[in-house]
Amino acid sequence: MEFFVVQLLNSLSYGLLLFMLSSGLTLIFSMMGVLNFAHASFYMLGAYFAYQISRYVGFWPALAIAPLLVGALGAMTERFGLRTVHKYGHVAELLFTFGLFYLIEEVVHLVWGRAPVDYRIPQALDFAAFTIFSTSYPAYRVFMMGVSVAMLLGLFLLLTRTRIGTIIQASLTHPHMVEALGHDVPRIFMLVFGGGAALAGVAGVIGGNAFVTEPGMASAVGSIVFVVVVFGGMGSLAGAFVASLFFGAIQTYTVAMDYSLLDLAARLGMGIAADSPVRGLLSVSVAQTAPVLPYLLMVLMLIVRPTGLMGTRET
Amino acid sequence: MLDVRDLHAYYGKSHILHGVDMKVAEGEIVSLLGRNGAGRSTTIKAILGQVVLEGSVRFRGEEMAGLKTFQIARKGVGYVPENRDIFPTLTVRQNLVLGMKGTRERGRWKLDDMYRLFPVLKQRADAPAGVMSGGEQQMLTLCRTLMGDPDLVMIDEPTEGLAPRIVEQVAELFDEMKSRGVSILLVEQKLAIALRISQRLYVMGHGRIVFEGTPQELRTDDSVRKEWLEV
Numbered sequence: 001m002e003f004f005v006v007q008l009l010n011s012l013s014y015g016l017l018l019f020m021l022s023s024g025l026t027l028i029f030s031m032m033g034v035l036n037f038a039h040a041s042f043y044m045l046g047a048y049f050a051y052q053i054s055r056y057v058g059f060w061p062a063l064a065i066a067p068l069l070v071g072a073l074g075a076m077t078e079r080f081g082l083r084t085v086h087k088y089g090h091v092a093e094l095l096f097t098f099g100l101f102y103l104i105e106e107v108v109h110l111v112w113g114r115a116p117v118d119y120r121i122p123q124a125l126d127f128a129a130f131t132i133f134s135t136s137y138p139a140y141r142v143f144m145m146g147v148s149v150a151m152l153l154g155l156f157l158l159l160t161r162t163r164i165g166t167i168i169q170a171s172l173t174h175p176h177m178v179e180a181l182g183h184d185v186p187r188i189f190m191l192v193f194g195g196g197a198a199l200a201g202v203a204g205v206i207g208g209n210a211f212v213t214e215p216g217m218a219s220a221v222g223s224i225v226f227v228v229v230v231f232g233g234m235g236s237l238a239g240a241f242v243a244s245l246f247f248g249a250i251q252t253y254t255v256a257m258d259y260s261l262l263d264l265a266a267r268l269g270m271g272i273a274a275d276s277p278v279r280g281l282l283s284v285s286v287a288q289t290a291p292v293l294p295y296l297l298m299v300l301m302l303i304v305r306p307t308g309l310m311g312t313r314e315t
Numbered sequence: 316m317l318d319v320r321d322l323h324a325y326y327g328k329s330h331i332l333h334g335v336d337m338k339v340a341e342g343e344i345v346s347l348l349g350r351n352g353a354g355r356s357t358t359i360k361a362i363l364g365q366v367v368l369e370g371s372v373r374f375r376g377e378e379m380a381g382l383k384t385f386q387i388a389r390k391g392v393g394y395v396p397e398n399r400d401i402f403p404t405l406t407v408r409q410n411l412v413l414g415m416k417g418t419r420e421r422g423r424w425k426l427d428d429m430y431r432l433f434p435v436l437k438q439r440a441d442a443p444a445g446v447m448s449g450g451e452q453q454m455l456t457l458c459r460t461l462m463g464d465p466d467l468v469m470i471d472e473p474t475e476g477l478a479p480r481i482v483e484q485v486a487e488l489f490d491e492m493k494s495r496g497v498s499i500l501l502v503e504q505k506l507a508i509a510l511r512i513s514q515r516l517y518v519m520g521h522g523r524i525v526f527e528g529t530p531q532e533l534r535t536d537d538s539v540r541k542e543w544l545e546v
């Protein structure tokens with residue numbers, strides 16, 4: 001029970017973090033019709049920028065400045081990169097974001113090296129928020145959830161309650177019509193790309209110190225976010241939300257579970273002979289399957305429902 | 316007001332318009348006729364800057380060729396596409412409000428005008444636009460464009476697939492637009508309507524203007540009708 005509750009909180013905070021990435025990726029995908037391979041690179045940059053900035057002025061200013069920098073980089077990526085490449089079609093755009101991913105990774109290697117950097121959670125938040133049964137729960141995790149929920153609530157209100165939000169919504173599906181009504185759609189594209197990058201940057205700032213800030217973080221998180229948007233249905237924010245929480249839970253629970261099918265068999269009273277050929281397979285613990293499970297689920301989803309959980313368009 | 320000269324348009328390598336000349340005067344309703352594939356929609360899209368073009372498009376004396384679509388729209392050119400591009404997930408009211416170029420109602424048309432002309436838009440104001448019928452969606456598309464207070468509206472096949480009663484309503488809206496001094500460039504399949512409401516007509520064939528004249532002249536010109544309009 002204790003295990004269950006603690007892991008529930010962990011999976012919620014991780015799932016919300018994933019949604020900060022997958023929501024931006026989904027919006028950008030709906031708009032451009034192209035998956036942005038470099039999206040998680042903005043997450044990584046958020047973490048590194050926050051690390052660097054917090055060394056000079058502390059965590060709190062970094063929490064605001066790093067995402068703004070990342071957002072500006074994202075907006076420039078759209079304005080001076082993708083917009084030019086767009087003429088040559090989707091494949092060119094895809095290759096562009098692919099190249100950008102490696103470019104950012106190399107730049108991070110050059111500037112900060114290959115080893116993890118010492119980006120820590122701020123002292124002000126380094127205490128136990130409360131105790132569940134006998135486990136004390138870290139305040140920083142609670143803070144992460146708070147920031148995620150606030151950002152996502154802000155995003156939701158922006159999209160549904162403001163004029164620019166309705167223009168963005170309309171531009172996602174009918175950009176030509178929106179432009180014919182006199183709205184500067186190219187600028188909207190730039191803002192959405194920049195906003196999505198900034199959101200990923202926020203996730204990097206609050207996730208980088210909770211987990212690890214190292215050059216491999218973009219590809220690690222990027223592949224999970226990719227699984228999330230495909231599983232949830234490309235272009236569906238609701239799908240991305242459900243899938244983010246789902247994979248947040250899957251990843252959190254599975255890595256912590258040390259059971260195997262062999263244990264299950266034993267509990268059911270089925271003895272498996274020590275020299276049985278299936279014994280090796282059955283003794284694989286749930287935790288050991290954790291890395292492949294998301295991809296397995298994604299493949300299964302694509303077989304059962306090619307559009308994903310709530311997607312409408314084929315990928 | 317609109318002065319198109321030697322307009323050429325291209326989709327990739329295919330050359331669609333071969334030197335179109337056409338004019339629309341202040342407050343005038345002009346129809347652009349022709350068979351399927353003649354290049355009528357392409358002409359409108361070229362004026363709006365949505366396809367690759369050569370030639371000159373002057374609006375109130377100002378050259379618009381080369382401007383971006385949203386810049387052309389802001390000069391006062393409205394567009395109602397042939398496929399009724401409503402924003403289906405937004406409400407009817409949100410659709411109308413997105414037609415406005417700023418945050419306030421300005422110029423000739425207010426939301427209430429639209430609600431008065433088409434009460435169904437008021438009844439459905441808070442419903443998603445996607446659930447309305449085809450005819451209602453056509454009204455919405457027209458009204459949405461008018462909310463941007465254009466001086467010239469280019470309308471592509473507004474009555475296609477509509478019930479006669481709705482067609483009548485559309486025609487009434489055109490009268491209302493004319494009375495408020497809005498010029499109309501109309502692509503219309505139904506010859507009877509075009510002849511009734513237009514001051515002048517152009518007929519297109521294979522990307523060229525093959526006839527220009529008044530409704531009276533077109534009525535009496537059997538050869539043009541036979542060769543370029545009737546199927």
Ligand SMILES: Nc1ncnc2c1ncn2[C@@H]1O[C@H](COP(=O)(O)OP(=O)(O)OP(=O)(O)O)[C@@H](O)[C@H]1O
Pocket residue numbers: 326329331349350351352353354355356357358397
């Ligand atoms: N996106 C496009 N790419 C390539 N060719 C196109 C495209 N759109 C139209 N065309 C071609 O351009 C020509 C003119 O098309 P246009 O849409 O202007 O015709 P139209 O007169 O509006 O007729 P209708 O609306 O009945 O099809 C046609 O031969 C059509 O096949």
Ligand SMILES: [Mg+2]
Pocket residue numbers: 355356357397471
């Ligand atoms: Mg057409």
